[in-house]
Amino acid sequence: MASITTSEAPRASVLSSLTESRGFLSAWFMLPSAVLLLVFLTYPLGLGVWLGFTDTRVGRAGIFIGLENYQYLWDDSIFWLSVFNTLLYTISASILKFVLGLWLALILNENLPLKSFFRAIVLLPWVVPTVLSAIAFWWIFDSQFSIISWALMELGLIDHRINFLGDPTNARASVIAANVWRGIPFVAITLLAGLQTIPQSLYEAATLDGAGRWQLFRYVTLPLLTPIIAITMTFSVLFTFTDFQLIYVLTRGGPVNATHLMATLSFQRGISGGQLGEGAAIAVAMIPFLLAAILFSYFGLQRRKWQQGGGD
Amino acid sequence: MASVAIRDVFKSFGSVEILHGVSIDIEDGEFVTLVGPSGCGKSTLLRMIAGLEGISRGEIAIANRVVNTVAPKERDIAMVFQNYALYPHMTVRQNMAFSLMLKNVAKAESDQRVNRAAEILSLTPLLDRFPRQLSGGQRQRVAMGRAIVRNPQVFLFDEPLSNLDAKLRVQMRAEIKELHQRLKTTTIYVTHDQIEAMTMADKIVVMHDGIVEQIGKPLELYDRPNNLFVASFIGSPAMNLLKGSIGGEGAPAFQGAGGISVPLNGARSAANGTQVVLGIRPEHLKLSDSGFPVTISVVEPTGAEVQIIGRTPGGEDVVANFRDRHDFEPGQTVRLSADLIHLFNGETGHRLAA
Numbered sequence: 001m002a003s004i005t006t007s008e009a010p011r012a013s014v015l016s017s018l019t020e021s022r023g024f025l026s027a028w029f030m031l032p033s034a035v036l037l038l039v040f041l042t043y044p045l046g047l048g049v050w051l052g053f054t055d056t057r058v059g060r061a062g063i064f065i066g067l068e069n070y071q072y073l074w075d076d077s078i079f080w081l082s083v084f085n086t087l088l089y090t091i092s093a094s095i096l097k098f099v100l101g102l103w104l105a106l107i108l109n110e111n112l113p114l115k116s117f118f119r120a121i122v123l124l125p126w127v128v129p130t131v132l133s134a135i136a137f138w139w140i141f142d143s144q145f146s147i148i149s150w151a152l153m154e155l156g157l158i159d160h161r162i163n164f165l166g167d168p169t170n171a172r173a174s175v176i177a178a179n180v181w182r183g184i185p186f187v188a189i190t191l192l193a194g195l196q197t198i199p200q201s202l203y204e205a206a207t208l209d210g211a212g213r214w215q216l217f218r219y220v221t222l223p224l225l226t227p228i229i230a231i232t233m234t235f236s237v238l239f240t241f242t243d244f245q246l247i248y249v250l251t252r253g254g255p256v257n258a259t260h261l262m263a264t265l266s267f268q269r270g271i272s273g274g275q276l277g278e279g280a281a282i283a284v285a286m287i288p289f290l291l292a293a294i295l296f297s298y299f300g301l302q303r304r305k306w307q308q309g310g311g312d
Numbered sequence: 313m314a315s316v317a318i319r320d321v322f323k324s325f326g327s328v329e330i331l332h333g334v335s336i337d338i339e340d341g342e343f344v345t346l347v348g349p350s351g352c353g354k355s356t357l358l359r360m361i362a363g364l365e366g367i368s369r370g371e372i373a374i375a376n377r378v379v380n381t382v383a384p385k386e387r388d389i390a391m392v393f394q395n396y397a398l399y400p401h402m403t404v405r406q407n408m409a410f411s412l413m414l415k416n417v418a419k420a421e422s423d424q425r426v427n428r429a430a431e432i433l434s435l436t437p438l439l440d441r442f443p444r445q446l447s448g449g450q451r452q453r454v455a456m457g458r459a460i461v462r463n464p465q466v467f468l469f470d471e472p473l474s475n476l477d478a479k480l481r482v483q484m485r486a487e488i489k490e491l492h493q494r495l496k497t498t499t500i501y502v503t504h505d506q507i508e509a510m511t512m513a514d515k516i517v518v519m520h521d522g523i524v525e526q527i528g529k530p531l532e533l534y535d536r537p538n539n540l541f542v543a544s545f546i547g548s549p550a551m552n553l554l555k556g557s558i559g560g561e562g563a564p565a566f567q568g569a570g571g572i573s574v575p576l577n578g579a580r581s582a583a584n585g586t587q588v589v590l591g592i593r594p595e596h597l598k599l600s601d602s603g604f605p606v607t608i609s610v611v612e613p614t615g616a617e618v619q620i621i622g623r624t625p626g627g628e629d630v631v632a633n634f635r636d637r638h639d640f641e642p643g644q645t646v647r648l649s650a651d652l653i654h655l656f657n658g659e660t661g662h663r664l665a666a
Contacts, residue, residue, distance in 0.1 A: 199395065199397065201393045201394075201395055201397035202397050202399060204362075204364050204391075204393070204397065205391070205393060205397035205399075205458075206399075206410070207364070207384050207385060208362060208363075208364075208384050208385065208389065208390065208391050209385070209410050209411035209414060209458075209462075210385040210411050210414040210415060211385070211414055215414060219399075219410070220399065223401040224400065224401060
């Protein structure tokens with residue numbers, strides 16, 4: 001029998017062995033998403049990194065200039081101010097979002113009347129387009145028509161309008177407040193989901209073991225929530241660090257660059273100013289910070305010994 | 313150690329009342345099981361003793377102190393949960409020492425108590441592992457260790473063995489019983505498994521639909537069930553129950569469907585014509601030419617005994633166990649008579665003195 005072979009047989013077996021090969025099939029199925037990632041993520045990222053090493057301007061192809069853009073930025077005080085602003089903005093907004101978000105999540109986790117209604121309401125700031133809420137905040141922070149100034153003056157607490165966006169300190173606090181308002185829902189809802197994965201029986205066991213409310217939080221809720229907190233806050237930090245829309249609508253980086261973040265400065269230099277190379281270099285300078293945040297969360301918070309399985 | 317008194321306790325969730333006046337007295341050092349089918353209120357009652365659920369009406373006293381309004385942590389009880397409820401982020405040692413840490417017990421004493429409990433439960437080599445690294449039986453032991461360390465007045469067990477496989481369950485059953493004999497701490501143990509209840513308890517409380525059906529020693533319940541529910545719930549395989557009435561000339565007999573007749577052996581407790589249910593334990597049936605006919609449908613040899621499932625002429629299922637070996641065939645008709653019978657009122661289900 002073995003001697004009677006046709007030329008069709010090997011070809012068919014190549015095809016069938018291809019379709020049965022796990023490696024080939026998985027590569028084939030991953031192809032569409034791989035193409036999407038390459039075209040819309042890897043290519044722009046690579047182009048951005050490349051532009052950072054050139055002196056490209058709008059309308060003129062640049063040439064490779066090595067680290068010149070970075071050398072320039074190293075001595076640029078506005079760039080360093082934007083780095084400071086970004087760190088200040090990210091750290092203070094993230095801390096506030098974490099504390100308030102966790103608090104909100106704990107409240108929403110209780111048995112409240114109209115629980116699902118409140119949970120839905122909480123998501124609103126997250127659902128509204130950023131630009132829309134930024135415009136609303138712009139109005140709230142308006143130097144003439146601010147409802148906050150008006151209310152405080154009517155109450156007799158202040159005697160002149162607050163210059164929210166005109167004063168550097170006020171402007172920083174204002175944009176941070178707007179960012180916190182917008183970011184809380186994400187933190188609260190994600191942490192709420194995390195809270196709901198903690199078995200009720202652990203609380204009951206701890207109650208019988210003699211834990212009070214604070215001890216329940218300290219020894220049961222918080223440690224069991226840590227993995228979720230790590231993921232949530234990593235995302236929150238990344239979103240905040242790369243924030244652009246809020247600042248661009250509210251202050252455009254002003255007054256006197258007091259609220260310029262790296263993202264807005266990059267846009268201003270690269271697109272508005274036309275210095276594509278320099279703008280790209282500023283954007284690339286964000287990458288180490290973002291990587292550091294991810295690595296910190298990955299190594300410092302997410303991997304817990306007790307979470308890893310493994311029997312005997 | 314302490315006694316526990318449950319006096320006329322009611323529990324409602326909203327408008328639904330699930331415990332309708334339960335009274336149980338548990339003596340110091342006793343091992344009591346609450347047994348009953350799902351939804352009978354046994355776990356709720358246990359959680360009320362623990363203080364995890366409020367008491368709608370009635371009172372619960374631990375060591376003669378009414379605890380209705382006492383916080384769970386002040387009740388000096390320890391509970392073992394069905395899913396163990398071990399803290400996943402703590403090692404076995406930390407799990408066991410948690411309650412001592414909250415009470416600010418000195419490190420040396422805490423260590424000593426944990427080590428002693430670990431020794432009792434052979435957990436010493438596992439003290440530095442996390443719960444995820446343990447098997448089901450080991451987790452179960454840690455949960456018990458956590459309870460022992462506290463040296464409480466009462467142990468509460470909420471179906472602690474139902475997540476274990478059959479073999480381990482038998483082993484843990486013996487360990488818990490041994491532990492109780494060693495520590496002599498009052499224990500209340502909830503289970504839906506009547507074999508667990510029978511094998512472990514000093515006293516069984518059979519519950520059904522929020523009321524106590526019967527309280528007694530295991531063999532008392534087995535030998536003299538108060539009513540049809542207890543009769544059918546306690547014992548495996550379950551007691552055979554045949555419907556019929558009392559009749560016959562001369563010596564009164566049970567007259568069942570399909571014309572079967574079982575003599576009452578002189579134990580007469582109801583007038584002729586009374587509707588009754590006859591109960592016969594499978595092991596009390598024996599082959600006898602004067603017995604009632606049963607057509608065998610299934611033969612199940614287990615090695616130690618042979619169990620047959622058959623049908624009476626009236627279409628009622630009958631299970632019988634034989635210690636000695638017989639060559640039964642499906643389809644064969646045998647005649648069975650009973651050594652020992654139970655009679656229940658056909659309407660109320662109550663036991664008729666017999």
